[in-house]
Amino acid sequence: xxxxxxxxxxxxxxxxxxxxxxGFYVASVPALKSCYTQAKTLEELYPRIKEVVELCLE
Numbered sequence: 001x002x003x004x005x006x007x008x009x010x011x012x013x014x015x016x017x018x019x020x021x022x023g024f025y026v027a028s029v030p031a032l033k034s035c036y037t038q039a040k041t042l043e044e045l046y047p048r049i050k051e052v053v054e055l056c057l058e
Contacts, residue, residue: 011057015049017042032056 017027020038027049028036035056039045 013053015053017045029053029056 013029013031015027015029017025020026024038024040025042025045026036026038027045029049029052032053033056035052037045037048037052039048
């Protein structure tokens, strides 16, 4: 598991990244209810988590 902080909309949010049993990376933002996504690679995951955070903040 890794933790990444990113400043979005002038907020610092913690993103938890885990690798599941099927090899997918799963990212979640504990501060935002139901804010999570998954991808096969980290390169695919980063833009997806940014998008889902922006949607959760709307």
